[in-house]
Amino acid sequence: MRVDHQRVLRDVTVRLPTATTALEACQWTVTTLARHTPATISVLLQVRDRLRCVAATGAWQVFATVPPKTGIVGRVYASGEVAIVPDVTVDPDYLPVRPDVTAEICVPVLDPAGRPIGVLDLQWSGPVDLSPWRDTAERLAARLGSRIMALGGPPAESRSEKLLRHAAALSAAPTERDLLAAALGAARDVSTLSAAVLVLAGDEGPQLDAPPLAPTELEGRVRAELTEAGPDALYRIVRRAHRYGAGYTLGECGHPPTEDYRPLDRAGVRTLVTVPFGPPDGGGVLLVADERALRPDPTTVSLTELLATQAWNSLDRLRTLDRLREQASSDPLTGLRHTGPFGQRIAAATPGRTALLAIDVDGFKTVNDTYGHQAGDRLLVGLARALEGALRQGDELYRIGGDEFVAVIEVNRPEEAVRVAERLTAAARSTGRTISVGVALPRAGESAELTLRRADQALYAVKRQGRDGVHLAPA
Incomplete structure (x- = not known):
């Protein structure tokens, strides 16, 4: 043609x-x-x-x-x-x-x-x-x-497109801190407001999330005022959002805020969108704010709600994965780490500096046979807490069998390891039980498994000598 x-x-x-x-x-x-x-x-x-x-x-x-x-x-x-x-x-x-x-x-x-x-x-x-x-x-x-x-150049990314992009970034966040930082940045981007702050449930009531690396000036003032106001003020803001739902200012001057929002008003907030974050019993509230007196349209509020939902779902997923990882790497009875993490730790042992303390509960089988397994479980839990309390900062305690524990400690001399082991035997006696402890320090070129075997041999030397004591394996 x-x-x-x-x-x-x-x-x-x-x-x-x-x-x-x-x-x-x-x-x-x-x-x-x-x-x-x-x-x-x-x-x-x-x-x-x-x-x-x-x-x-x-x-x-x-x-x-x-x-x-x-x-x-x-x-x-x-x-x-x-x-x-x-x-x-x-x-x-x-x-x-x-x-x-x-x-x-x-x-x-x-x-x-x-x-x-x-x-x-x-x-x-x-x-x-x-x-x-x-x-x-x-x-x-x-x-x-x-x-x-x-006509003004290529079209800008729409807010819906921004939300989708941020949702993907939230889903891919590797840590809780990364996720919360991404959520706050997304809230500012999608809403076009200058500040975003999260109030989250904590062990001692609502608390502000960890501050970002580079907070905006308004975010800094908001955080300072909310911190000064205290947990009760944070609780009222969270409760209001979960009881009544999302809210936003109208940008009208001359109208005072409710008492709940006085700290935000003192920080210079003139535009505010509040969105519930997560469930009422364990979540919090997302606050998105600006110093300008604006009127956020309903679409802005809806997109912020969607963003908060996505952020909470991603946060809940991360926390669930952390719990599963913790359960997979720890003993469900005592809460101590078990064989898998112990294998990783002893693989990194430093020859001449890392001591392995093999620990066995004396007469544990008799307790199980006489009083039942529930009594044996209570004994193990109490003993684990006592042994943990006797260790120093940085020392690690693992449960690697029924009544078998291993402590991994860093020392300067073998005598230091023996003294730590003696503290463990004293801690066990305070619970009404006794333990036998074998101590071994890795030799140059020796595998961690062989070091543990020498610690076990030292432990059985204690057993043969009458139990309730410490024995150091030959260097």
Whole structure:
């Protein structure tokens, strides 16, 4: 089909000035071009860190977004250079949109300074003379770029798109601190307000979350006033949010806040969105604020509520995973760490500095046989607490069997390890029981398993000598 390229240029050029938004300019360019060619046509503009398809025609489906430097369109955007592809089957960057495409032209859409802001892409499935189309596409892209910039530039990321992006980041947060920091940043971004603070349930009542590394000035003042107000004031704010739901200010001057919000008023807050965070019995409240007297629209409040829900779900998931990991690495009866963590710890033992204390409860089988396993369990729990209390800061106690414990301690001399072991035997006697303790220090080049075996041998030397004592394995 013979194409009048001058008419193509004229038709698009006449239509562009009537567009009132960048999206309209792109859509009219695509639909006008489609009257002159059966090609698949699309315009992709940069929105944040991706190319987003904002107008397209001629295909059953197109890619909504394309990551940077991906495909021919990403290559053209990154380089600012036109791509002429007579045979897409030999171009490794081709992104398949239609099964019958044979050729493609992709040109950068430039701003008046010559910087790429997007691409105009055309793909054909039949014979086509690419040479005149290159010139036409480049001229159209230049005029489209000028019109887009005259209308304020490429469209900004919508708040819904921001929410989706932040939701993905919250789901991927590796730690609770990372997640809470991401949640506060997301709240500021989605609401367009300047400050965000979380009040969370704690062991001693509601408390402020850990401060971010670089709080805004308003966040600093809000935190200071809420800290000064104390737990009771925080509790009232949390209770109000969970009892009545989300709330927001109207931006009207001359109306005093309720007593609950006096600390925020003293901090200089003039706009406030409050959103319940998590359940009433274990959650808290998300406060999003600004010094300007604004009127948040209901959409802002709804998006903030959705964000708070996503953040709480992600936080609850992290806490659940932490509990499961703790359960998997600790003894459910005594709460002490058990075999798995112990194996990791002794693998890092320092020869001559790390001592292993093998501990066995004297006469434990008799307790179980005489009084039952519940009595034996109570004995183990009480003994574990007593032994923990006798250890120094940094010493570690593990339960590795029924009535078998191991302490891993750092010492300067073997005699220091013996003294710690003697404190353990004294602690056991205070509970009405006795223990036998074998002490061994790793030798150079010795495996941790062999060190533990020597500690066990020293323990049984105590047993043979009458129990209730300490024996140091030969160096």
